[in-house]
Amino acid sequence: xxxIRWHSRAGQGAVTGAKGLANVISTxxxxxxxxxxxxxAKRGAAMTAYNRVDEKVIMNHEKYMRPxxxxxxxxxxxxxxxxxxxxxDSTKYIITTHMTTEELKKAxxxxxxxxxxxxxxxxxxxxxxxxxxxxxxxxxxxxxxxxMYDMEFFKESMKRVLxxxxxxxxxxxxxxxxxxYDEVK
Amino acid sequence: MAFDKMELEDIEVWDGNxxxxxxxxxxxxxxxxxxxxTPSTPIVEGYAQFTADGYVEGEFVMVESEHAAxxxxxxxxxxGGRVATATSSQGFALMVxxxxxxxxxxxxxxxxxxxxxxxxxxxxxxxxxxMYLGRDSGWIQLDAYCPQDxxxxxxxxxxxxxxxxxxxxxxxxxxxxxxxxxxQGVHTLxxxxxxxxxxxxxxxxxxxxFEHPVTHGVQAEEDWHFEHKARQHNDLMTKxxxxxxxxxxxxxxxxxxxxxxxxxxxxxxxDVCVVCMGSSVETAREVATxxxxxxxxxxxxxIRVIRPFPFFEIAEALKCVKAIAALDRSSPNxxxxxxxxxxxxxxxxxxxxxxxxxxxxxxxxxxxxKAHLVALFKELQANVDAGKITTPLQQFIGVRGPKLxxx
Numbered sequence: 001x002x003x004i005r006w007h008s009r010a011g012q013g014a015v016t017g018a019k020g021l022a023n024v025i026s027t028x029x030x031x032x033x034x035x036x037x038x039x040x041a042k043r044g045a046a047m048t049a050y051n052r053v054d055e056k057v058i059m060n061h062e063k064y065m066r067p068x069x070x071x072x073x074x075x076x077x078x079x080x081x082x083x084x085x086x087x088x089d090s091t092k093y094i095i096t097t098h099m100t101t102e103e104l105k106k107a108x109x110x111x112x113x114x115x116x117x118x119x120x121x122x123x124x125x126x127x128x129x130x131x132x133x134x135x136x137x138x139x140x141x142x143x144x145x146x147x148m149y150d151m152e153f154f155k156e157s158m159k160r161v162l163x164x165x166x167x168x169x170x171x172x173x174x175x176x177x178x179x180x181y182d183e184v185k
Numbered sequence: 186m187a188f189d190k191m192e193l194e195d196i197e198v199w200d201g202n203x204x205x206x207x208x209x210x211x212x213x214x215x216x217x218x219x220x221x222x223t224p225s226t227p228i229v230e231g232y233a234q235f236t237a238d239g240y241v242e243g244e245f246v247m248v249e250s251e252h253a254a255x256x257x258x259x260x261x262x263x264x265g266g267r268v269a270t271a272t273s274s275q276g277f278a279l280m281v282x283x284x285x286x287x288x289x290x291x292x293x294x295x296x297x298x299x300x301x302x303x304x305x306x307x308x309x310x311x312x313x314x315x316m317y318l319g320r321d322s323g324w325i326q327l328d329a330y331c332p333q334d335x336x337x338x339x340x341x342x343x344x345x346x347x348x349x350x351x352x353x354x355x356x357x358x359x360x361x362x363x364x365x366x367x368x369q370g371v372h373t374l375x376x377x378x379x380x381x382x383x384x385x386x387x388x389x390x391x392x393x394x395f396e397h398p399v400t401h402g403v404q405a406e407e408d409w410h411f412e413h414k415a416r417q418h419n420d421l422m423t424k425x426x427x428x429x430x431x432x433x434x435x436x437x438x439x440x441x442x443x444x445x446x447x448x449x450x451x452x453x454x455x456d457v458c459v460v461c462m463g464s465s466v467e468t469a470r471e472v473a474t475x476x477x478x479x480x481x482x483x484x485x486x487x488i489r490v491i492r493p494f495p496f497f498e499i500a501e502a503l504k505c506v507k508a509i510a511a512l513d514r515s516s517p518n519x520x521x522x523x524x525x526x527x528x529x530x531x532x533x534x535x536x537x538x539x540x541x542x543x544x545x546x547x548x549x550x551x552x553x554x555k556a557h558l559v560a561l562f563k564e565l566q567a568n569v570d571a572g573k574i575t576t577p578l579q580q581f582i583g584v585r586g587p588k589l590x591x592x
Binding site: 018019022023026031032033034035036038058059060061062063064 | 198309362364367369467470471552
């Protein structure tokens with residue numbers, strides 16, 4: 001079982017990102033689950049979304065999770081929420097920030113001693129998609145860190161997931177995914 | 186046909202709401218009248234989108250309340266069409282008066298009830314308070330545990346509800362958020378397979394058949410009211426089960442997926458078991474398997490058909506078990522929980538002398554964790570080892586503050 005927790009603000013696309021990732025993984029024959037805690041469901045409110053991936057049918061519907069990966073797609077959430085809650089020793093973090101990994105760990109001591117990767121998904125999204133929607137770049141970074149799929153396969157799959165959007169938006173998302181893949185450290 | 190078909194993947198990653206919306210599209214529902222409410226909104230939103238995009242030859246009626254939504258559904262069903270809607274919680278509560286009209290007038294309407302807590306305090310998350318509120322309303326009530334079930338059970342619902350020997354409305358319950366907003370792989374039927382299973386709508390006593398005028402919704406005082414109600418109850422008690430069995434069996438032939446009125450999991454040799462509904466059934470199954478690795482013979486019984494209540498099937502499922510936990514996701518407010526009472530009633534006149542204890546859990550969307558279930562199975566095993574119930578009969582799972590227990 002692979003488990004992922006997303007930290008996001010409502011409106012930044014964590015639910016869409018989690019469902020998109022589930023969609024891609026499902027085509028490879030694995031079983032998936034994607035869900036979220038909406039809380040008060042107000043745009044801008046801190047929220048979490050979740051992925052489960054397994055070889056067999058996923059029957060566990062508890063919300064509690066000890067994640068293998070934590071994705072933080074809004075830079076401030078590293079400081080205003082506990083992104084390390086329910087962590088394991090092996091939990092890997094991919095965090096959106098303009099800082100380097102070392103600077104981030106210094107600014108947020110809770111991340112000290114943890115496997116942390118950083119990438120500026122907000123800037124990437126602004127420069128490619130033209131809006132601060134950091135969900136697809138996070139998936140590009142995840143492909144790099146996890147080595148889950150070949151990048152070409154992943155991008156082709158994401159083109160299908162984004163299918164109904166205008167071509168320009170699909171193209172800019174592909175650029176964002178590739179940039180995050182290349183830039184995550 | 187005057188509408189477009191949709192090509193679906195064999196497995197689509199859908200949440201329970203979208204799965205239900207797709208089932209409404211594939212069933213070619215003629216009329217949906219709805220007043221959207223969280224967390225059921227995407228079901229009627231989905232149907233409206235499909236209709237606007239030309240995938241359904243139907244009509245979406247916007248109304249001013251849930252009371253009006255069900256009233257419009259009643260009108261459309263009496264006129265003679267395939268009718269469905271969706272609601273949750275407060276909206277369902279406002280519908281209650283009209284629910285009894287729908288069943289009393291013997292109108293086949295499918296209501297997707299996305300289970301959510303009832304205020305106060307206001308809460309949009311999932312529990313079974315609304316499901317329990319409707320349990321005496323004369324509707325057939327089915328329960329989905331995951332998005333796949335929410336999809337499949339809609340087809341079953343139309344098939345059974347519209348049968349001329351039944352003609353009773355049907356609710357399909359699914360857990361708010363934990364099923365309705367959780368995306369999982371759903372094995373799809375093609376549009377032709379799905380519609381072929383549900384079948385063409387066959388009107389009965391329809392008001393638009395001007396050659397055969399009928400009256401709906403009449404007054405019947407002391408002289409006839411009781412006979413109407415008794416026959417309605419009789420049909421729920423005697424005519425619905427065989428039709429559900431037949432529909433489950435036909436659906437299995439079509440899809441390979443087998444549904445049962447009572448879903449037994451590892452019950453053949455179980456010493457201890459949990460009886461519950463909704464997404465908790467699946468979590469409990471996973472924990473039961475893990476308990477067996479620890480030497481506790483655990484099983485799970487899920488209720489698939491809540492109304493009519495499968496009285497004898499429940500007794501049969503529980504006949505060999507030694508300790509039972511009845512899990513109610515609704516506050517009984519001054520009594521044992523519904524499942525506790527129903528199970529006790531099923532077992533009382535049998536030789537089964539299993540120990541039965543009740544638990545209230547998950548109100549307002551409170552998580553039922555695997556750790557909770559592990560502790561629960563251990564508590565049941567302790568009852569078996571002691572030969573008596575070692576706890577009060579009614580407890581809470583996962584509530585903070587000083588321990589509360591009764592009876």
